[in-house]
Amino acid sequence: MSRSSTYSCTNMSSDAALILEAANFAAEKHKQQRRKDPEKTPYINHPLGVARILSHEGGITDTAVLQAALLHDTVEDTNTTFEEIELHFGQDVRNIVEEVTDDKTLPKMERKRLQMEHAPHCSQKAKLVKLADKLYNLRDLKRCTPEGWSEQRVQEYFQWASEVVKGLRGTNSILEGKLDHMFMDQGIAV
């Protein structure tokens, strides 16, 4: 096979191409959004970081899981629909994104309660994304406090996250071990 034909398989979707497609889709969707930190970090840093935790730290190579990690906040936080996700990325990715998406029409307390209730019933793939999402957000909270958050609110987020993670256990020992260290460091029993 000549060198040029090696690189001309434009219709053959490599896993890398599928993952880049999801990263690009998320970047477009989150382009107007910033994180809540004082630096106003671009929001896309978060889904990219969640996917990187799964791949680089958790050893995850499942393409659908990495795509779902990149897309996991698009429906919750932008005008993206589940149908759009399915159209571009297929049913498997759509299902994972759907499992990790909070219903923002519900009051916040109810959303938080439902995460604790639903966590044990999620698929393994959705549990992986949820573990990495929590690990990223807890590290981010340690790095700097979001604007307007009191120390108490930070502690309450840690406490709530530890309850959600209880329902995600038995999924990935590396990520769970890292989360346990974060909780213990914060004085939360695991």
Ligand SMILES: Nc1nc2c(ncn2[C@@H]2O[C@H](COP(=O)(O)OP(=O)(O)O)[C@@H](OP(=O)(O)OP(=O)(O)O)[C@H]2O)c(=O)[nH]1
């Ligand atoms: N730690 C931190 N979080 C930030 C920052 N900017 C935005 N967030 C997002 O805020 C959410 C946590 O804030 P909350 O006030 O508890 O929740 P809410 O946005 O859903 O109302 C997380 O959403 P999420 O990813 O959907 O996760 P989760 O709330 O379901 O765990 C997190 O990604 C930041 O600078 N630091």
Ligand SMILES: [Mn+2]
């Ligand atoms: Mn998230």
